[in-house]
Amino acid sequence: MPKFAANLTMMYPEHAFLDRFAAAARDGFEAVEFLFPYDFEASEIKTRLTDNGLTQALFNAPPGDWSKGERGIASLPGREEEFRQSVEKGLEYAATLGNKKLHVMAGLIARNQNRDEHRAIYLKNLEYAAKEAQKAGITIVIEPINTRDIPGFFLNRQDEAQQICDEINAKNLQVQFDIYHCQIVEGDIAMKLKRDMKRPNAGIGHIQIAGVPERHEPDIGELNYPYLFELIDSLGYEGFIGCEYKPKAGTSEGLGWLKPYL
Incomplete structure (x- = not known):
């Protein structure tokens, strides 16, 4: 039976952020x-x-200046020291919140920038992050993101992310498989889940879902999520599946898809 985590950044926007924890618990998360x-x-x-009996599944390390359009700094030349500080801060929060997975965002690359240079910085920074996180028993995850939602995002494909993890070869560095992003960029979701779930050096450390193409509830759109949930179970995935979607109307009113899994 799949286990789901409510993404409180996107879900329950009708509540103040700190009130979203109670709302998620009331709905069965x-x-x-x-x-x-x-x-x-x-x-x-x-x-x-603690008050709502919830487990923290995941959050992101600081991504640079989000308000100015930055979407991560892990691949950005000249930002290495800032990246190290972001990992330190993320790990400090994880020590209190109890989650064992921390996502570091790759960042943006312009068309006129040197991709090889960005990649070299990315690998160096990820190697550092994995080493520091290992001391705390935490897994670093990297996420391919589609360039329709985030134009210029450095990491876009599942196979590229797996290759990066293979090159670094750290047991606590894995890929965050966001089905929404993967469907937009690549498709063929089931075969990629089968291919990557059991990889010896990296594999899938976290899964996220949303309906495609509008990023609403998973029962809206072109994907057959009941089939994918059954497949994910059969592949032995034991982590949480993050519900990173924008409710089409009220969050609680749109959770009919979740009831069979509670």
């Missing part, structure tokens, strides 16, 4: 994830988790 916790003290978020 046992875990949550979100993009960033850094506007709040870690202890304040931990209290919301």
Whole structure:
């Protein structure tokens, strides 16, 4: 039976952020994830988790200046020290919140920039992040993201992400398989899940879902999620599946798809 985590950045926008934990618990979620916790003290978020019996599944390390359009700094030349500080801060929050997976975003690359240079920086930074995270028993995950939603994002394909993990060869570096992004860029979701789930050096560390193409509930759009959930179960995935979608109307009213799995 799949286990789901409500993404509190996208879900429950009708509530203030700290009130979304209780709302998710009332709807039957046992875990949550979100993009960033850094506007709040870690202890304040931990209290919301504990009070509502929730597990923290995942969040992102600081991504640079989000308000100015930055979407990660892991591949950006000249930002190495800032990246190390972002990993340190992410691990500090994880120590309090209890999650064992931390996502680091690759960042953007312009058409006139040197991709090989960005890739070399990316690998060096990921190697550092994995080494530091290993001390805390935490897995670093990297996520291919489609360039329709985030134009210029450096990492786009599942096979490229797996290759990067293979090159670094750290047991605690894995790929975050977002089915929404993968469907837009590549398709052939089931075969990619089968290919990558059991890879010896990397594999899939976290899964996220949303309907395609509008990124609403998973029962809206072109994908057959009940089939994919059954497949994911059969492949032995034991982690949480993050519900990173934008509710079409009210969040709770759109959770009919979830009821068979509660």
